[in-house]
Amino acid sequence: MKSKLMITAVVVLLMGMSGTIMAKGDPIAGKSKAYICASCHGVNGEGVEQNPKIAGMAAGHFIKQMKAYKTGEHNHPMMEMSLQKLSEQDLEDMAAYYASLK
Numbered sequence: 328m329k330s331k332l333m334i335t336a337v338v339v340l341l342m343g344m345s346g347t348i349m350a351k352g353d354p355i356a357g358k359s360k361a362y363i364c365a366s367c368h369g370v371n372g373e374g375v376e377q378n379p380k381i382a383g384m385a386a387g388h389f390i391k392q393m394k395a396y397k398t399g400e401h402n403h404p405m406m407e408m409s410l411q412k413l414s415e416q417d418l419e420d421m422a423a424y425y426a427s428l429k
């Protein structure tokens with residue numbers, strides 16, 4: 328009886344911990360959202376012609392860049408256009424996804 332309680336406590340603790348670690352971006356969700364970016368940045372974010380490589384970019388830097396495009400602080404019509412429909416969570420997910428690529 329007591330040990331069952333212990334196990335439950337440990338499981339809850341572990342779930343809570345992974346919750347904090349995973350709270351931000353989900354790379355799997357990010358991947359499924361990244362198709363809109365692939366036409367310019369390549370299927371794996373490798374960069375195509377004038378479109379920069381974004382694979383392997385640190386998540387923090389990615390978010391910062393994306394927000395700068397979104398607010399127009401970094402003016403670039405193509406990027407601004409792609410960003411209009413994306414939520415904060417979408418950005419976090421995509422950041423995790425691209426950061427996970429080489």
Ligand code: HEC
Nearest residue numbers: 363364367368377378379381389392393403405406409421
């Ligand atoms: C229509 C083409 C196009 C689409 C679609 C597009 N981008 Fe871009 N992106 C660009 C270009 C061109 C640049 C370089 C702009 C500049 O010089 O500031 C850029 C820049 C970036 C940068 C900054 C790169 C750096 O080195 O600082 C990031 C991050 C980025 N894009 C991510 C994305 C993501 C994520 C998506 C999908 C939501 C996306 N882009 C969709 C064309 C595109």
